[in-house]
Amino acid sequence: MKRTLIVLMAATMATSCNQPGETGVSETSVAAAVESFREVMLHPDQAVFEELLDESLTYGHSNGLIENQKTCIASMVSGKFKFTSLEFSTQTVDVVGNTAIVRHELFGHTHDAGKEPGIAKLKVLMVWVQNEGKLRLVARQAVKI
Numbered sequence: 001m002k003r004t005l006i007v008l009m010a011a012t013m014a015t016s017c018n019q020p021g022e023t024g025v026s027e028t029s030v031a032a033a034v035e036s037f038r039e040v041m042l043h044p045d046q047a048v049f050e051e052l053l054d055e056s057l058t059y060g061h062s063n064g065l066i067e068n069q070k071t072c073i074a075s076m077v078s079g080k081f082k083f084t085s086l087e088f089s090t091q092t093v094d095v096v097g098n099t100a101i102v103r104h105e106l107f108g109h110t111h112d113a114g115k116e117p118g119i120a121k122l123k124v125l126m127v128w129v130q131n132e133g134k135l136r137l138v139a140r141q142a143v144k145i
Contacts, residue, residue: 024095024098024130025095025098025099025128025130027095027100029130029135030095030100030102031091031093033052033135033137034088034104036052037052038086038088040052040076041076041086042084042085042086044079044082045077046077049073049076051134052135052136052137053069053072053073053137054131054136054137055069056138057069057137057139057140059139059140060139060142061142062122062142062143078113079112079113080112081110082110082111083109083120084108084110084111085109086106086107086108086109087108088105090103090105091104098130098131099128099129099130100128100130100135101126101127102125102127102128103123103125104123104126105123105124105145106122106123107120107121121144122142122144122145123142123143124140125140125141125142126139127139
């Protein structure tokens with residue numbers, strides 16, 4: 001419960017980190033949203049996922065699987081896809097109006113349901129959009145390194 005509150009607080013901060021009077025998205029708010037997403041991938045919580053993932057989400061895995069918001073959340077919460085450690089590096093954020101394009105490298109240890117523990121090394125592209133004051137992930141695509 002404590003982690004859920006921390007992640008929700010970070011997600012809330014991610015949607016309100018713009019400078020006073022600024023109408024677009026800030027790199028700071030995007031970085032906070034990405035960090036909230038990383039945390040919830042490690043400690044899955046349906047309510048937090050629902051706050052961060054847009055209803056129109058298209059989530060591309062490195063194996064070619066494409067999920068929508070509902071299936072992505074179910075996969076993470078059920079343990080179908082499970083990270084036991086997760087690091088993002090070499091992150092870049094490009095902001096255009098209310099949209100942010102994020103690229104980073106992902107390194108993580110996995111233990112997906114029904115599989116042996118493994119390692120994920122990916123390059124990831126994310127698209128975040130701010131709508132009604134909230135940053136939400138609308139697209140994500142990963143490729144294996």
